[in-house]
Amino acid sequence: MRFATLSSGLEDTDVTEREHVTRRRFIRDAAAGAATLAATPSFVSALGAGDQGSATKLPWYRRAYLWGQTNITEKDPTRYDIEWWRNYWKRTGTQAVIINAGGIVAYYPSKFPLHHRAEFLNGRDLFGELTKAAHDDGLFVMARMDSNRAAEDFFNAHPDWFARNADGAPYRAADKYVACINSAYYDEYLPDVLREIIERSHPDGFTDNSWAGLGRNSICYCANCTRKFKEKAGTPLPRKADWEDPVYREWIMWSYARRTELWELNNRITRAAGGPDCIWSGMNSGSVTSQAQSFRDLKEICKRADIMMLDHQRRDDDTGFQQNGDTGKRVHSLLGWDKLAPESMAMYQSGPGYYRVASKPAAEARMWMIAGIAGGIQPWWHHVGAYHEDRRMYKTAEPVMRWWKANERYLINRTPVASVGVGWSQRNTDFFGRNNAGDLVDAPYTGFMHALVRARIPYLPIHLDDVEQQGGGLKLLILPNVGAISDAQASSIRRFVESGGSLLATGSTSLYNEWGDARPDFALGDLFACHRDSGAARSSPSTAREGGGDPSGAFAPSPSGHTYLRLTPELRARIDGPKAGDEPRASGDRHAVLSGFEETDLLPFGGTLTPLKVETNAVVPLTFVPPFPTYPPETAWMRQPTSDIPGLVLSERGKGRVAFMPADIDRRYAREHLPDHSRLLANVVRWAARDDIPLSVDGTGLIDCHLYEQPRRMILHIVNLTSEATWRAPVDELIRVGPFKVTARLPSQLTRPRARSLVSAAERPVRVSDGAATIDIDWILDHEVVVVE
Numbered sequence: 191m192r193f194a195t196l197s198s199g200l201e202d203t204d205v206t207e208r209e210h211v212t213r214r215r216f217i218r219d220a221a222a223g224a225a226t227l228a229a230t231p232s233f234v235s236a237l238g239a240g241d242q243g244s245a246t247k248l249p250w251y252r253r254a255y256l257w258g259q260t261n262i263t264e265k266d267p268t269r270y271d272i273e274w275w276r277n278y279w280k281r282t283g284t285q286a287v288i289i290n291a292g293g294i295v296a297y298y299p300s301k302f303p304l305h306h307r308a309e310f311l312n313g314r315d316l317f318g319e320l321t322k323a324a325h326d327d328g329l330f331v332m333a334r335m336d337s338n339r340a341a342e343d344f345f346n347a348h349p350d351w352f353a354r355n356a357d358g359a360p361y362r363a364a365d366k367y368v369a370c371i372n373s374a375y376y377d378e379y380l381p382d383v384l385r386e387i388i389e390r391s392h393p394d395g396f397t398d399n400s401w402a403g404l405g406r407n408s409i410c411y412c413a414n415c416t417r418k419f420k421e422k423a424g425t426p427l428p429r430k431a432d433w434e435d436p437v438y439r440e441w442i443m444w445s446y447a448r449r450t451e452l453w454e455l456n457n458r459i460t461r462a463a464g465g466p467d468c469i470w471s472g473m474n475s476g477s478v479t480s481q482a483q484s485f486r487d488l489k490e491i492c493k494r495a496d497i498m499m500l501d502h503q504r505r506d507d508d509t510g511f512q513q514n515g516d517t518g519k520r521v522h523s524l525l526g527w528d529k530l531a532p533e534s535m536a537m538y539q540s541g542p543g544y545y546r547v548a549s550k551p552a553a554e555a556r557m558w559m560i561a562g563i564a565g566g567i568q569p570w571w572h573h574v575g576a577y578h579e580d581r582r583m584y585k586t587a588e589p590v591m592r593w594w595k596a597n598e599r600y601l602i603n604r605t606p607v608a609s610v611g612v613g614w615s616q617r618n619t620d621f622f623g624r625n626n627a628g629d630l631v632d633a634p635y636t637g638f639m640h641a642l643v644r645a646r647i648p649y650l651p652i653h654l655d656d657v658e659q660q661g662g663g664l665k666l667l668i669l670p671n672v673g674a675i676s677d678a679q680a681s682s683i684r685r686f687v688e689s690g691g692s693l694l695a696t697g698s699t700s701l702y703n704e705w706g707d708a709r710p711d712f713a714l715g716d717l718f719a720c721h722r723d724s725g726a727a728r729s730s731p732s733t734a735r736e737g738g739g740d741p742s743g744a745f746a747p748s749p750s751g752h753t754y755l756r757l758t759p760e761l762r763a764r765i766d767g768p769k770a771g772d773e774p775r776a777s778g779d780r781h782a783v784l785s786g787f788e789e790t791d792l793l794p795f796g797g798t799l800t801p802l803k804v805e806t807n808a809v810v811p812l813t814f815v816p817p818f819p820t821y822p823p824e825t826a827w828m829r830q831p832t833s834d835i836p837g838l839v840l841s842e843r844g845k846g847r848v849a850f851m852p853a854d855i856d857r858r859y860a861r862e863h864l865p866d867h868s869r870l871l872a873n874v875v876r877w878a879a880r881d882d883i884p885l886s887v888d889g890t891g892l893i894d895c896h897l898y899e900q901p902r903r904m905i906l907h908i909v910n911l912t913s914e915a916t917w918r919a920p921v922d923e924l925i926r927v928g929p930f931k932v933t934a935r936l937p938s939q940l941t942r943p944r945a946r947s948l949v950s951a952a953e954r955p956v957r958v959s960d961g962a963a964t965i966d967i968d969w970i971l972d973h974e975v976v977v978v979e
């Protein structure tokens with residue numbers, strides 16, 4: 191105890207003094223750095239320009255492009271150097287800030303006695319002071335709530351406002367109690383807090399870190415939930431999580447509806463108290479699986495949101511930086527490309543290895559920002575705490591934000607250009623993915639994302655409800671193991687193909703309805719030219735999924751996963767060609783999807799496949815080689831070298847083409863990174879799209895290409911993913927790639943275009959031929975944007 195007292199005393203005196211000395215020194219150094227940067231003329235003019243012309247007529251949330259957040263800790267009221275942070279706002283060109291207001295912790299003297307004040311607040315109105323400072327500096331303010339839990343005194347005063355388990359015990363999170371989303375805490379108390387904050391300090395809007403309440407893994411049995419669910423469903427709450435139970439399914443949908451209702455309620459409250467532009471926009475994840483686990487319906491929220499506040503702070507080793515580009519495109523495809531989607535980007539080390547007050551390696555933080563910007567996301571620096579002894583983090587955001595500001599007009603209000611769409615739906619994550627969405631839904635999607643990036647094929651995420659609305663410009667729709675498809679969605683996909691579109695589906699696509707109930711056959715079997723062979727099926731769809739695997743049986747672990755796919759010559763490609771037990775033969779004329787595999791008759795696979803009935807008009811270029819031992823090596827010989835079980839089924843449908851790939855090559859690629867799998871996926875995509883891809887890029891390196899149009903302008907954003915840490919964060923050293931030769935289809939109005947690169951800041955010669963522009967890029971370090979106009 192003496193130690194604790196001593197250490198706390200040090201923190202309050204000696205260390206604080208040292209902090210101030212260090213801070214003064216740093217402010218001086220930072221000011222010198224800013225002066226050096228500002229000497230570049232383009233920075234000065236761009237930063238001085240501000241929002242001109244028609245932009246000023248837009249509501250604030252449509253012109254707040256550059257965001258910042260100092261996430262205030264309870265200690266900070268004693269050491270928040272507001273002047274220093276004002277300088278930081280200025281240096282980074284920040285236009286809007288997120289300031290902690292209330293919820294779990296209040297940063298102002300709230301009139302509500304149970305609203306827990308920050309431990310070191312000492313009566314100060316830190317939120318109010320910061321809001322005034324930001325407004326004085328011309329910044330917009332989003333008051334940040336973090337609203338889903340409270341301390342014991344609050345729980346004791348309102349025991350009926352808190353979530354409870356089946357035994358009636360309150361749900362706890364550390365020393366706090368979790369508030370129930372169906373209680374008066376959300377309907378009465380929080381609205382009163384929002385009104386109080388508006389009356390006191392007039393923020394421009396609100397966001398909330400944890401507005402969606404208790405997640406899917408915990409059913410609340412409090413009196414409110416018990417009563418409200420009974421009123422809605424006419425039955426008691428489900429006793430446990432059971433996806434087969436209609437009551438549990440009803441509970442899932444009811445839980446979603448309540449979050450969407452709260453979104454609307456909160457907006458009514460803040461707009462009534464603070465005016466029509468005083469919006470409420472809770473935070474959302476860039477992961478659909480995370481959204482599903484917290485009942486945040488991305489599509490319904492995007493319908494209602496004026497701005498999307500993304501809390502998606504870092505890359506995951508499995509999905510890479512490119513996932514942030516994917517997130518931007520996914521959100522904008524629902525939200526519209528005219529609205530903004532800022533994203534919280536950690537300047538601290540946020541994992542793997544979680545250090546709230548240590549700097550994230552600058553290259554790692556920078557690349558996450560850039561990858562998001564390429565997908566249409568607006569940058570938002572995020573520091574935890576208002577004081578840091580690791581000051582390197584203060585230099586990470588500034589150059590990215592300044593570059594953004596200087597090139598703003600090319601980074602907003604643009605339309606993506608792609609001929610390939612990748613289908614998804616949150617409903618599929620819920621009812622097909624269930625408790626295993628990572629394997630069943632995310633991995634197959636990620637496999638295609640990686641393969642398309644590797645092949646430099648621009649693509650767009652397409653919500654399954656929007657296939658007809660957004661699929662008009664698409665040549666190809668990819669459905670990566672999208673198991674749960676409703677009859678209505680199947681009909682719209684069918685109409686897409688009937689009107690000339692192509693389809694590439696894998697695994698269990700359309701084998702389930704919207705509740706995840708197995709269908710007797712693929713809903714899209716007629717398009718696949720391929721059907722379940724009930725007589726030969728080794729497992730039913732429902733029993734296979736209960737075992738934790740894929741109903742197609744395709745994702746089986748080793749050692750039974752020592753399987754292969756045989757490349758079948760064109761002449762033997764009909765399903766009635768190869769016979770089980772035939773000796774394999776050398777390759778003959780092969781299908782275009784097998785290009786690049788001339789020197790092999792086998793591809794590694796690893797999954798298992800069941801027989802299917804294939805229509806006679808279809809071609810089967812890959813067949814299954816059943817498992818054989820791997821160990822000891824003497825046993826590693828094929829017991830059954832061939833089979834008639836298809837791994838890929840191809841057919842022509844009028845102008846369109848359909849590829850059905852029972853083999854889970856997409857998920858395999860996400861997990862195993864085998865280049866053969868990437869090449870195969872890209873080959874099938876190009877065949878199905880009839881090579882109608884608006885972009886080609888020659889040159890070595892792993893790059894992510896995003897193509898956009900604005901009126902009389904084409905914009906190509908290339909993100910360099912090549913580094914010593916491509917598949918494992920953090921990256922420390924950026925590695926230059928190039929040269930590249932880029933050829934992109936020109937918008938028809940552009941006949942004599944000029945091209946400029948926005949990162950290397952140079953005019954680029956353009957060669958025009960057959961409606962396409964060819965431009966050379968000498969090298970790319972982190973990213974490059976080519977504007978052709």
Ligand SMILES: [Zn+2]
Pocket residue numbers: 352353354370371372373410411412413414415416
């Ligand atoms: Zn409850």
